[in-house]
Each structure stands twice: as structure tokens, then as C-alpha cells.
Amino acid sequence: MATDTQTGASAPVSHEPIDASVAARAQTIKVSRDGIALTALSAVMRLIEVPFLALQRMLGINKLAWVFLLPNLLLFGLFAFLPIILNGFYAMTGGDNVLLQDRPYIGAQNFDLLSSCDNFLDPNSCLQDKFWRAVWNTTWFVTLQVGIMVGFSLLTALILNREIRARGFFRSVFFFPVLLSPVVVALIWKWILQREGVLNAFLDWTGIGGYNWLIDADWAFAWTVFLSVWAHMGFYTLILLAGLQAIPRDVYEAATMDRASAWRTFTKITLPLLSPTMLVVLVLALIKGVQTFDEVYAFTGGGPGTATTFIIQYIYEEGFAGAPRLFGLAAAASLMVAGVLVLLTLVQLWINRRNVDG
Template identity: 85%
Template sequence: MRWPGWPPTSRRRWPTRSKGVAETKGQGATAPAPPPEMTALRGAGDGFALRLISPVMRLVEIPMIALQRLLGINRLAWVFLAPNLLLFGLFAFLPVILNVAYATTGGANVMLADRPQIGMGNFERLLDCANHLDPNTCREDKFWRAVWNTLWFVTLQVGIMVGFSLLTAIVLNGKIRARGFFRSVFFFPVLLSPVVVALIWKWMLQRNGVLNAFLDWAGIGGYNWLVDAQWAFAWSVFLSVWAHMGFYTLILLAGLQAIPRDVYEAATMDRASPWRAFRRITLPLLAPTMLVVLVLALIKGVQTFDEVYAFTGGGPGTATTFIIQYIYEEGFAGSPRLFGLSAAASLLVAFVLVVLTLVQLWVNRKSVDG
């Protein structure tokens, strides 16, 4: 089943970006020719999983052969694409169109036919402010509180998280024993569910929790963290950084390891100090990865909901209510259910996300082209 050079063991051999047919053919030409037994496919790679699915697959094969006769090989591709495209259409593209329809209608009905047209009413209501910097002067003050909270949160969270991820990645990239172990330690919280993360820290931070016990013991004195608006916000940032830092550390570490060693050797020959080597070599060469990490972190930061909602419920007051929670509460948790307002707010968020995603794609393209 295995022959030299296949399957590619290192990720580097995967093309980072598709270049269409030409690349496919090129890859095919350079790959070693398959050994003769590969042509006798029966029994090759028969794993347990394969044997498990084979009755179903054999059954599907009957209509597929008929379709192949009918359509020919190349048009059969559409049959393979169909289930996925159907799902994309139904649950990604259709909702975008419907979202606009919801945003321009009012009332609390789910069915679009029963909803009165109000044009840009929802947007006007959301954006109606005497002074946009002060949520108290806004008609939808909760929306603006959520917007400002989200802005503050994203700024702090992304800044702190990327900073610490970079520091951790640099430390891990040094001459460290048990690098794999330390890497997975920092990565571990990424796997935890948001609710579990929230409960873990709620338990640590509660009035009679272990942190307060330590502070009392140290003579600083405990504090009821989660009833204080500013502390609840600060701990939300902390919790979010704690939970997601490992992910960005991993990407930055991969970026650091891709920097060729000989550049550093040349710097050592020229007697550059380590600090200078870091500033003049590491940082510039890491810049593309940093940019990817920043944009990714921003996209995810704007969508923060789960862990903070389970952690503080948005409170105390509205201190930790973010934009996605506003959308959720207007549309689904409150009564009446203001779908229009919720859809309008999510279109505004979508706009921000589309801009960020386009930046990301553009950055990716640039970093791949070098």
C-alpha cells in the first residue's frame, strides 16, 4: 500500500494554495509511479472502517453507475458536489438573502409573509444616537453598549493574547527540553468547551474560591470579583486569552520554525546581538504569520459569545454583554422576539467580518506568493 514518497509525511509537501489543473498534473508527473499491485485495487487499504462502510457504498454504487452512463465522467462531478452545495445553499447563502429580508421588516412574526415592510427602520433604530460615544443618548442603548464592550474586549483580548502567544512561541522555539510537552500544555485549554472553561473559572473566582483564599492568606484580601463590572470584564478578557492562546501559539511557532537557520548563523558570524537578531530577523520574517494571526484573532474576537455568556451571563448589568449576545437576546431570548432588529445588527457584524475575511484572504495570498 505504501510506496516511497507517498503519502507525504510532512505538511510542507502539501500545496499551500491550489493552482488548478496545472498543479495537479505537475504533482502527478513528479510523483513516483504506483507499484504494479496498486492496479489490482481489490483489497488494497481494506481497513476496518472501509469494511464497515462498504455495504452502504456498494448500494450507492448502483445509481451512481447509472448516472455515470447518463452524464459522462466529467459532468458526474456535479453529482459529487451536489450534497455539499445543497447544504451550502440552504444553510449559508439562502440565509444571507433572508437576513436582508428580515432586517427590512418589523414585528415579531417568524414567517416573512406576515412581517410588515419597514425599509431601513431597523437600521435607523439601531444607529439613532445623539452622541455615538455615549450609549445613554442612543435609542437602542443596549446595542451601543454591546458595540463598545465588544470593541474594548477585542482590542484588549487580541492585543494581550497575540503578545503572550508570541512570547510563548519564542520561548518554545528556543533550546527547550520536552518542547512537545510544553506545547501541548499551552494548547490544552483550546480543546475545552466554552461552558467548561467558564465554569472552571467561575469556580476558581467565586467569593469563597481558591483565588480569594490565596489572596486572604497572602494578606491582600479577597474580593467578590464577578459582581464588580470592571473586574468581571477584566476576568472575561483573561478567560478568553487563557482559552484561546494555545491556538495562536501553535501557528506562530510553526511560523518561527519556518525561518531558515542559516539566516541566524549569518547574523552570529556578523556578531549581531541576540536582541538585534530578534528585531532585525525574527520580527520581519514572522510578520506575515503575525498578520494572519492578528486577523484570525480579530474575526474570532468579534464573535465572542459562548464562554463569556456562560461565565457572567453578560452582567453585572451589561458590563460583559457583547454584540453576538445582543443579537441572540433580541432575536431569541427576549419577548417579543425582535427578529428584524437582530437581523439588522447581524448584518452590521457581517459587514465587519467580510472586511476582515477579505483582508485575511489577501494577506494569505501575499504571504504565499512571498
């Protein structure tokens, strides 16, 4: 006979299955354990709450946000903002001393030197011809690389978004180069393209005959664009694929019911709805394109001549690899690149805002 502990009244013998009874008891224990955990947590939270309440009283609720931001601010300040500020100071100094205090102040001379040109379209007319060659190389490279890469990424994403066989496998295949180190990518393609490389061996075998790709300025540039597209396409394909999958299916069903052609569906539905993702891809690819250095440096070393020397390599060579080390000139050039990158970001923000505002 079971007894109700609260009322003392007898209760009928339970005919519930034994498993249900154990489960109920386990539930009770779990609830009580959860209760203990919650109590402990709230005790800890109260401990933390005390100093923060005191801080809040001292600073006010608005200023308290700065306390939470402080660790990140310190890290960013030390490793991002401080170097940018120092870079600004270096850009206004001359000589080849490393320490700022040993460097003479020369004002805007480095900027003047970089921008001294009779005709900006002709590097030979500029005092710093190597800088302007690098600028134009970078401009061409970014235009071609971004254009081709975004086009191919979109095409690949569209194909991978369809119900095709081994879709998962192909998605991995296109993403795989992104996982490789840029130097590895460069070395792989160098082995393929060098005089006695894999491609020439194949061309010789077919009877077409090989070609020394990397000492021809135009071919070296073209292969540099190709290599960069090959290495980074997977990343942007993935972003665009995510964008495509976020487009509601019912819009396409409505288009099908209206008998819209595939092209019309693509231009009137897919592209407009994909445009926010496309914008992100474009801006990221542009910024990454301007920053291109490691893979091309390992691939061609910037040659032949200056055919594949881009702006970051110019900065590296002026500031670190050459003699004398022109830290000031390199800093000024890097500030000019930063200006371009900021400009690109502002354009992105402007277009974004325009889209949001309709």
C-alpha cells in the same frame, strides 16, 4: 535438472539461497495481484468514466467542474447561504412572529433604529443604547484580547521554539485549555473568582483579603479578557510555532556569523519572516473575538449591568431570550456584525496582496 520453459534448454541448477528464491516468488505473486487489482480498478474507473464522458460532451469541460462542486454547493447553500439571505429578509421586517410570511415589511427601519445616535461614542445618546454599549464593549474587548493574546502567543511560541527542557510537555500544557468546552472554562473561572472562590480563599489566607471580582464592572471586564486569552492562547501559539519552525535555519546562521544581536535578529529576521503567519493569526483572532459569546455568557451573563455584554449576546437577547422577540432587530444587528467581519477579511486580503506584490 531445471528446464527453461520458453526455450526448452537446460539450465544449470540454481545455487541461490532458498530464502531469495521464496522472496522472488512472493514478489512475482504480489506483482500479479497488483496487476489484478489495477485491472479491477481500471474497470471500475471505466464504468465511472462513461457517464462523466457523456456529461462532459453534454456540458463541455468548463461546466463539468460545477458537477463536482454540486454536493458541497447544495450543503453550503442550504445551511450557509440560504440563512444569510433569510437573515436579510428578516432584517427588513418587524413584529414578533417567527414565520417570514407573517411579518410586516418595514424596510430599513431596524437599521435606522440601531444607528439612531446623537453621538456614537456615547451610548446614552442612542435610541438603542444597549446595542451601542455592546458595540463598544466588543471593540474594547477585541482590542485588548487580541493584542494581549497575540503578544503572549508570540512570546510563548518563541520560548517553546527554543531547546528547553520538557518542551513537549509545555507545548501540551499551553494547548490544553483549547480542548476544553467554553462553558467548562467559564465555570472553572467562576468557581475560582466568585465571592467564596479559590482566589479569595487564597487571598484571605495570605491576609490580603478577598474581593468580589465579578460584581465590579472593571474587574469583571478584565477577568473576561483574561479568561478569553487563557482559553484561546494555545491555538494561536501552535500556529505561530509552526510559522517559526518554517523559517530557514541558515538565515539565523548567517545572522550569527554577522554578529547580529538577539534583538536585531528578532526584529530583522524573525518578525518579517513570521509576518504572513502573524497576519493569519491576527485576522482569525479578530474574527473570533467579535464572535465571543458562550464563555462570557456562562461566566458573567453579560453583567454587571451591561459591562461584559458583547454584540452576539445583544443579538441573542433581542432575538431569542427577551420578550417580545425582536427577530428583525436581531437580524439587522447580525448583518452589521457580518459587515464588520467582511471588512476585516477584506483588510486581510488587501494586506496579503500588498505583501505578495512587494
